[in-house]
Amino acid sequence: MTSAVLATALGAFCAAVPAQADEDPRAALPAVTPEAETPAVFDDEEGGNADADDPAIWRDPADPERSLVVATAKEGGLRVYDLEARQVQSIPAPPPPGPGDAPGRFNNVDIVEDVRLGEEVADLAVVSDRGRDRLRVYRIDPRAPEGPLVDVTATGVPAIFTDSQQEINEEMTAYGLTTWTDRRTDRSYALVSRSGRTRITLLELTSTPEGTVDYREVRSLRLPSTFRLPDGSFWSPCADPGELPQVEGMVVDPANGMLYAAQETVGVWRVRADLTSGPKLVDRVREFGVPATYDAETDECVPGEDPGFGGRHLAADVEGLTLLTESDGDGYVLASSQGDSTFVLYDRELEDRNEHEGGFRVTAASPTLDGTQETDGVAVLNAALGDSYPDGLLVVHDGDETPSEPAREATNLKFVDLGELMDELDD
Incomplete structure (x- = not known):
């Protein structure tokens, strides 16, 4: 860790946060219900190892x-759904390059608008392929006969973090992802995190004469993995042997070019999207500072006594991040608090602070349309989407889709009317 990053990290913890009360903090949160859900996918051989x-x-x-x-x-690759939550396309992940090698594993996806490809301007879906340590890029075209997503990844795109297939098979590869277009230059980028590490890398997306998309590394930044607590001691989050606290959820605010990054067992960071500034911790998970020991038999971390240095709003892991913008320029940074299955809102400050503004839950609409548990990814769009969602749409991952088939782990996505959520937040 560089001295500059360490100094930033240490400065974030100059004051202790009181220990949490015993009552369930979710009880006071407003709740919204989904309008629809996608078909369940199953993480087993019969279901194509889809998650x-x-x-x-x-x-x-x-x-x-x-x-x-x-x-x-x-x-299971990539799924495309219409606004009724019906699947319209399924794209398989790439096969392994050789016997015993890792297959493709699509982890995160984001949209880039108005990118020039040859003589055309197109919108793109950019995907982090964790299994192959690369980006995959798809042009979005509802009129394409093989579409609506068409692969436009350039031939021979490079691995992002690894130097060999052996390293790729060890799985410390491309993980979280968000995209960003710099308004000053109109250049588009992907910010990609590394599994099991604290590194975030900025990649510039470039078009080729063939109308495909390549990328090149611009720079990288490493977030801290060790923190000085208010009592003067040092703490590192517990993890599997050899792993560091990783980042998955990320989002860039286009109004000021700030990246928000969710370090799963630490909290939410804020840093310039071009990675030229030091990171600042916006909020910590409740478990921040709690000593823990890795138990090899259970493959779990066994926590010790809570010293009371954690935050109040996020329960590890903090996962998906998205930006809820409003017509007046205000809005929220929205985080998925996976540990307690809630969603946390922070003010979309354009200066140097993001105050906590509340949260909400997604609960069951009926016995057959459940709420969300252990949410990972989340996306929101505050724009009219026809008669289906005239006030916009919130899409959230459900890590425990119920009712499910016996002995099969099922997941899916819930579609929530954004107008309902905004009404709840305004009450």
Whole structure:
């Protein structure tokens, strides 16, 4: 860790936060219910080792009713849904390059608008392929006969973090992802985190004469993995042997070019999206500072006594991040608090602070349309999407889809009317 990053990290913890009360903090949160849900996917051989994870929303400017939700399913590849939550396309992840090698594993996805590809301007879905340590890029075209997503990844795109297939098979590869277009230059980028490490890398997306998309590394930043607590002691989050606290959820605020990054067992960071500034911790998980010991038999971390240095709003892991913008320029940074199955809102400050503004839950609409548990990815779009969602759409991952088939782990996505959520937040 560099001295500059360490100094930033240490400065974030100059004051202790009181220990948490015993009452369930979720009880006071407003609740919204889903309007629809996607078909369940199953993480087993019969289901194609599919595991729903991260969604992104694409708005069709010509016909908002034909807008799409694109979502990763890990080894199950990519799924595309219409606004009725019906699957319209399934894209398989790439096969392993050789016997015993890791197959493709699509982890996170985001949308980039108005990118020039040859003589055309297109919208793109950009995916982090954790299994192959690369980006995959798809042009979005509802009129394409093989579409609506068409692979435009350049031939021979490089691995992002690894130097060999052996390293790729060890799985410290591309993990979380968000995209960003710099308004000053109109250049588009992907910010990608590394599994099991604290590194975030900025990649510039570049078009080729063939109308495909390549990328090149611009720079990287490493977040802290060790923190000085207010009592003067040092703490590192417990993890599997050899691993560091990783980042998955990320989002960039286009108004000021700030990246928000969710370090799962630490909290939410804020840093310039071009990675030229030191990171600042916006909020900590409740478990921050709690000593823990890795138990090899159970493959779990056994926590010790809570010294009371954690935050109040996030329960580890903090996962998906998205930006809820409002017509007046205000809005929220929205975080998925996976540990207690809630969602946390922070003010979309354009200066140097993001105050906590509340939270909410997604609960069951009926016995057959459940709420969300252990949410990973989340996406929101505050724009009219035809008659289906005239006030916008919130899409959230459900890590425990119920009712499910016996002995099969099922996941899916819930679609929530954004107007309902905004009404609840305004009350």
